[in-house]
Amino acid sequence: MAEVLIKNGVVYDPLNGVKGEKKDICIRDGKVVESVTNPKVIDAEGRVVMPGGVDIHSHIAGGKVNSGRLFRPEDGRKGLEAKTKVCRMQSGYSVPNTFAIGYRYAKMGYTFVMEAAMPPLAARHTHEELVDIPILDNAALPLLDNNWMTMEYVNGGDMDLLAAYVAWIMKATKGFGVKIVNPGGTEMWGWGKNCSLNDTVPTFDVTPAEIIKGLAEANEKLEMPHSIHVHTNMLGHPGNFEITKETYDLVKGVNTVKDRQVMHTTHTQFHSYGGTNWGDFESKADAIAGYINQNDHATIDIGSVILGDTTTMTADGPMEYSLYQITGRKWTNHDVELETGSGITPFLYSGKSPVNTIQWAIGMELALLVEDPWKIALTTDHPNAGPFIGYPILISMLMSKKRREESSADMHKVIYDKALLPSIDREYDLNEIAIITRGMTAKALGLHEHGKGHLGVGADGDVAIYDMSPEETDAGKIQKAFLNTKYTIKDGQIVVKDGEVVATPDGKTYFVTPECDDKLTDEMMVKLKDKFDHYYTVTLNNYPVQDAYVPNPYEIKTQMRG
Amino acid sequence: MFVCTRYKWIKMGTKVNLISGRTTVQGRNLDSKLSEEYFDEVARCDLNKADLEKLGVAADESVKVNTSYGEVIVKAKEDGGTPEGIAFMPMGPWANAVVSGDTHGAGMPVYKGIDAEIEKTGEKVLHVKELMQTYMG
Amino acid sequence: MVEVTDVVCSLCGCVCDDIVVEVEDNKVTKVKRGACSVGKSKLMGHNRIKSPAIRVNGELKDCSYDEAIKKAAEILAASRRPLLYGWSSTVCEADKVGVELAEELGAVIDNTASVCHGPSVLAIQDVGLPSCTLGEVKNRADVIIYWGANPAEAHANHMKRYSYVSKGFWTEEGKKAKKLVVVDVRATKTSKMADVFLQIEQGKDYLVFSALRAILYGHADVVPDEVGGVSKKDLLETAEMMKGAKFGATFFGMGVTHTGARQNNIVNAIQMTRAAHTHTKFTITPMRGHYNVAGINQVCTWETGFPFAVDLTRGYAWYNPGELSATDLLIRQECDAALIIASDPGAHFPGESIKHLAKIPVIQIDPFPNPTTEFADVVFPAAVSGVEAEGNVYRMDNIPIRLRKLIDSEYPEDEAILKRILDEVRAIKEKEGN
């Protein structure tokens, strides 16, 4: 019986209301327990102790991540590290190889990462890479919004059948939740076009707004652990904040039996833009944060910018095309039949650029202006606004106004009149940091009920011990501590010690299998079969992801509400 | 078009531009390259009627294909689709006996666009095993 | 007799997955539907390598798998510059073990992309690739271009399943409502079907791409009366056809990657597609040859960071195709041992490189005897993926499809053989104390 006792730690476990208490953590057979009898003792010596980090949105596995690696050998060459006795070779900065992803996240104290966009037709690819990422527990969100089945059911108002289809997709792709990316826009990109929230998508005769609402209803009928996860229309366009707010309003009336939001909108930095063009571009983080403060049905993650070169990638094909037209850099696009699309282009966030400076400010502004940290998550939309390895920088910024002032002084001067950041005094405390990096994210994903994001009895024995005292105020030291843990413990096993990876167990893959009425499924299958008979280029029987690609499964069953 | 410094030009014959590529029968025998069907299909060189006449070669007669990189005997075949001055050989051991391994810094040998000279010959076409033997020792 | 449906073909990059076969007495007795003649031949089977063997005094002598594993591991562990090559006609599960073996040995790992679409990869690394899945072409495309590709011979089901001849959502009339453009040096079975056949002079692809690019960007005035054997009139017409497309799809083959300008041809092809994209939707896709050459590129990329020609001597990945491709290594006579799996350099490499392969110890893993067997020193017969073994592969448009196992094999799978070699190499290294 493997037992671990972590003593003398100052524990931040927000889901259990523990805000920096000296407290022992006991782990037996990988789970947190009340007490232990003959444990391996880890003396935290007054350091900061948190549950393993939970990333709600990151692009770590699958077709477009790998296309990013393939077409950017110049990025691959940035992160080269030789294999060791424990670790395999590493490469890449914004598009690290699978091994580096696992090691680097674990060193930051993270033990769960959500892959944010999985094209259903290529789901097997996403899972093949997830299997190859060491240490991290994981899950993936299938893209469902530009899907012909979805649009046809939304058009017909058949919400039960839509739910039956969503259930089928979750099972077929070993998916975790409903992802929406530029609804309608990516289908229109099939013809080289795009659309906004209330435009009608030709042929399918639905609007993006209807798609979002329909999927939100289907999601709640299935009592999914997570809400719909939305990348709203018009990402990256000046003036898009109105559309973002309008999108929030769409689902205000949607009911859920779960104790969570009904919509999570992601990388909100990209959706909080004012102005009418890049010339009068300005931050509208206050308007977005104001909405979130006044309403309880929506949560956001920030998608904050990390300065430097990165690789942007999204299922939002038309958006990547616009970006490529701005930069003239290389551009890859991959539309996926009947379902979705994707685009990839490298991008440099420069502190000398007025636009990038405002973007840089907006992410942090959102985090600082949303009053309740339970409504907000720390992300960089890795690697879109910057690689995940930049999280410690953001944490130190949020915790230190001084650091923000110093950094702002190095940015384009536009920061002082088009952004709000210099006027904000708030500083996060460690409890709030713990909320936006594990407590909130686990709860928004519904994973707190499955042992993630907290250290209560029965929780997974995933613990991060940061090499800092709770009183630390030096931003540089805070950043360093959050980059390389003193210890990261995964299921009761030490995987990182003194900033070095010492063990590389396999992670689990979480997926949801919603059950619904057989008759409903049968009726849905008639339509689906027709799609496979006539339009897909893969057969229905070859489509679902086989169990072989999820060797360490964690299944969450749900039942459709009648 | 193509300069090679490592080899000397060997013999004179009809100058052609040699390309190699796939065919259906070659593909069908990818897993049975020791078969007669593969031999019949791949150990050959397609030429335009005019080029065949220039060489004084009838279909199925042997020709020697010479390049800076080697020489090989194959059967000639008439192909109307191949323009004058072009020789087509199905990809495989015979074509590869005379193509270039110089990758010009790209990792890719030169399988198409090789200066070649073709002449009539009485020599016999080597079977695949015999051809591979020429690389030994 | 059992009928098996949804059989996945393990021959070319089309990876057709709607094949129906009959199986009786652990044999595929009939291919009923779905496969082209090439795929059918694959499914029905061929002569096999019967036994593991080790070359002694110039002759292959049958031996046990244990003996062959031991010998192979000894060769590899003793090698100072091993080359692990092939990986395209096997499944990703085996390819992963291959990368691990290369890492353990500090080997160079390269795959058949370096002799088919390696230049395409280099071009993609330069400018990217605006592409799509084959179903997008099926459902939307009304202008199809095959450039330096002859699918009627090399990818026989491509037009029927995915492009010109297929019928989809917005293309229900099939080829009647589509235009087919073929660009090639020779008249081929494919060019005979074309609405427009541009017969270009060999090696002039770059010029013709440039001319079309210029026209599509509105600079027809700079194009001379004839480019690469094609008249300006034909070029203008082709450009108009491209501009008028609702959805255009370009497919290119080894006619473009194998000729003089190599990756520069492909960069230009992609730039032409971008130019067309300023008028309408246009995509471009390489016609990948082997059924899983796309897959080894995927696996190699997510594990090492790079798709082919990767040197692991330093313990981390070093990528430099013009230096580290199998051909480059062999021409420089640099590698001192090679493991060849799921490919046949004996048939498909230039004679110059085969000369060096014939000199060094070569380990071959393959179901079938082929020219490489003639100089291999250790030979492992393996199960046929897609007939006797299952596993994931990536279609030419990078869609993952799991091959099915139809019958039992008396031979082990590639993955199992590689794992045993890896274990044995580790055991040797442990004994030697490193």
Ligand SMILES: [Zn+2]
């Ligand atoms: Zn994202």
